[in-house]
Amino acid sequence: NAGVTQTPKFQVLKTGQSMTLQCAQDMNHNSMYWYRQDPGMGLRLIYYSASEGTTDKGEVPNGYNVSRLNKREFSLRLESAAPSQTSVYFCASNGWQGDEQYFGPGTRLTVT
Amino acid sequence: GENVEQHPSTLSVQEGDSAVIKCTYSDSASNYFPWYKQELGKRPQLIIDIRSNVGEKKDQRIAVTLNKTAKHFSLHITETQPEDSAVYFCAGNAGNMLTFGGGTRLMVKP
Numbered sequence: 291n292a293g294v295t296q297t298p299k300f301q302v303l304k305t306g307q308s309m310t311l312q313c314a315q316d317m318n319h320n321s322m323y324w325y326r327q328d329p330g331m332g333l334r335l336i337y338y339s340a341s342e343g344t345t346d347k348g349e350v351p352n353g354y355n356v357s358r359l360n361k362r363e364f365s366l367r368l369e370s371a372a373p374s375q376t377s378v379y380f381c382a383s384n385g386w387q388g389d390e391q392y393f394g395p396g397t398r399l400t401v402t
Numbered sequence: 403g404e405n406v407e408q409h410p411s412t413l414s415v416q417e418g419d420s421a422v423i424k425c426t427y428s429d430s431a432s433n434y435f436p437w438y439k440q441e442l443g444k445r446p447q448l449i450i451d452i453r454s455n456v457g458e459k460k461d462q463r464i465a466v467t468l469n470k471t472a473k474h475f476s477l478h479i480t481e482t483q484p485e486d487s488a489v490y491f492c493a494g495n496a497g498n499m500l501t502f503g504g505g506t507r508l509m510v511k512p
Contacts, residue, residue, distance in 0.1 A: 348499060
């Protein structure tokens, strides 16, 4: 049981490049989330998926898109990366909203 | 939406002392309040949570109290140890989302 996994662990992009961050969970959870964490800051919700087939905006959705590919996988896409998107990105999941969220190991993204 | 504020932002205690971190929330409909611990370079991990139908919850050296009327909740760590050094985040839910506080860096000096 791997829990929540994320790829890649590290990524460096140039301004304007695009990339997709991958997240998968093997706990049969319904809900999945994408957060960003800037240095010395808390976690801010980018997008979430309450259940397979649904996605909703969080606090800071601008510049991002998501896809809930199936129950296991939830990807985050940056279409045109900007230096302001330099951050650590965490994926999380839980069985139902209002329950413990389990976090992945994070992706450290730098945009130059 | 929900707004969660956390204090203090840094806290330094001597090993064996107690540590208290406080959070306030804005949305009276919030009913789930988790606390996460994040070690340097690691993922956040849940250490304790409390629901709005309970005023206090304890797990060994860690306890959380909730005052719904005042809309604040607190984390209490007793007999602190060096391995308690980390960043602690509180959170509150509003509908489908968790809103996190800004974090408290706890340093336990041996």
